[in-house]
Amino acid sequence: MWGYKIITTNQIDYDKNNRAIRNKILALEPSLRICIACGACTATCTAGNLTPFNIRRMNVLLQRGEYDDLKSELGKCMLCGKCTLVCPRGVNLRNLILKTRETLLNDECHVL
Numbered sequence: 001m002w003g004y005k006i007i008t009t010n011q012i013d014y015d016k017n018n019r020a021i022r023n024k025i026l027a028l029e030p031s032l033r034i035c036i037a038c039g040a041c042t043a044t045c046t047a048g049n050l051t052p053f054n055i056r057r058m059n060v061l062l063q064r065g066e067y068d069d070l071k072s073e074l075g076k077c078m079l080c081g082k083c084t085l086v087c088p089r090g091v092n093l094r095n096l097i098l099k100t101r102e103t104l105l106n107d108e109c110h111v112l
Ligand code: SF4
Pocket: 034, 035, 036, 037, 038, 039, 040, 041, 042, 056, 086, 087, 088, 089, 090, 091, 093
């Protein structure tokens, strides 16, 4: 007994998310798997300096299999590549963003 418990209304069951799209994107750019969520990409992001865009949050959403915000937010990236240059783990974020955009767009086309 810890004297507290998780409030059920605040629980998020990630196992219910569709990870198929995420797995497809990670197969195209596997370097995201070694991200340590340090935030260096977010701190240097050109789009993040001009808008509320947060590339680290995008990475987390992708890993969780939550795509709604990704679709609307990723268009803010200008593909300048600064995030890729500063990443201490060598994650190719620029390519990841490109592959994510392409995959989500193709996925939408298949649904329509
Ligand atoms: S800089 Fe690299 S390791 Fe750090 S949060 Fe961004 S992608 Fe992950």
